[in-house]
Amino acid sequence: MSLFWDIVKAFLVGGAICAVVQIFIDKTALTPARILVCLVTLGVILGAVGVYKPFIDFAGCGASTPLTGFGATLAEGVRKAVDERGLIGALTGGLTGSAGGITAAIFFGYFFALIFRSKPRD
Amino acid sequence: MKIDKETYKKYAKSRAPSSPLLKDMLFAFLVGGAICAFAEGIYNFYLYIKIEEDTVRTLVPVTIVFLASLTTGLGVFDNLAKFAGAGTLVPITGFSNAVISPALDDKSEGLVMGVGAKMFTIAGPVIVYGVISSVIYGVLYWLCGVIL
Numbered sequence: 001m002s003l004f005w006d007i008v009k010a011f012l013v014g015g016a017i018c019a020v021v022q023i024f025i026d027k028t029a030l031t032p033a034r035i036l037v038c039l040v041t042l043g044v045i046l047g048a049v050g051v052y053k054p055f056i057d058f059a060g061c062g063a064s065t066p067l068t069g070f071g072a073t074l075a076e077g078v079r080k081a082v083d084e085r086g087l088i089g090a091l092t093g094g095l096t097g098s099a100g101g102i103t104a105a106i107f108f109g110y111f112f113a114l115i116f117r118s119k120p121r122d
Numbered sequence: 123m124k125i126d127k128e129t130y131k132k133y134a135k136s137r138a139p140s141s142p143l144l145k146d147m148l149f150a151f152l153v154g155g156a157i158c159a160f161a162e163g164i165y166n167f168y169l170y171i172k173i174e175e176d177t178v179r180t181l182v183p184v185t186i187v188f189l190a191s192l193t194t195g196l197g198v199f200d201n202l203a204k205f206a207g208a209g210t211l212v213p214i215t216g217f218s219n220a221v222i223s224p225a226l227d228d229k230s231e232g233l234v235m236g237v238g239a240k241m242f243t244i245a246g247p248v249i250v251y252g253v254i255s256s257v258i259y260g261v262l263y264w265l266c267g268v269i270l
Binding site for chain 1 (some may be wrong): 142143146147148150151152153154155156157158159161162163165166179180181182183184186187188191192194195196197200207208209211212213214216217218220221222225226227229237238241243244245247248249251252253255256257259260261262263264267
């Protein structure tokens with residue numbers, strides 16, 4: 001039963017974040033690239049001030065799947081690395097924390113870009 | 123037929139599509155929510171087959187990125203994105219789609235400057251701003267530790 005509620009929470013929270021961002025897409029001239037940049041930066045800030053971790057504890061993938069969660073992963077990676085290695089951690093922690101997602105996007109993106117052809121858009 | 127400005131305004135307003143914002147928000151909510159719910163499902167599935175939680179935390183976004191890249195390649199993703207808006211853009215699917223889409227479109231420019239470079243048209247800025255803000259945070263966090 002707890003699995004069911006976890007999934008419902010992820011659905012509601014993740015969906016709500018997307019619905020809010022949709023307002024910005026419709027009501028401002030922000031391009032998708034700018035929106036993604038804003039989300040990731042916002043995620044780093046929220047992760048840095050410590051509110052994103054409890055948010056993920058509550059909503060699970062509803063909080064970690066949106067790109068803000070990606071930003072929070074960067075912040076968390078940096079904090080961990082600074083704790084362990086000092087100032088150099090500020091340079092190494094972020095990409096270490098988010099390495100899996102970025103590398104997967106590059107690898108699968110390259111791989112599928114090779115085997116598929118671009119579809120004509122109507 | 124002659125119509126004055128006011129009448130025309132009213133007419134134009136009546137013919138304009140009724141504010142699509144609520145409809146867009148609903149689609150974004152449903153699709154975005156479904157992607158997050160799916161992620162939560164596979165998160166629990168990975169835990170269930172006894173993968174360590176630390177690994178699962180990386181494996182879930184990797185799985186989503188894999189599926190988003192595959193469906194973009196198949197041409198399915200863009201059809202969904204057209205009406206889902208923020209629903210597919212905001213989850214990590216949007217980042218993944220932003221990597222592969224320009225690579226597919228500009229494949230004809232070659233493997234290096236076409237696929238290799240164009241992958242980062244949108245993903246590049248995202249990584250740049252994410253990394254820069256995380257470095258600033260890291261330095262501030264370190265300073266706090268030194269001073270306090």
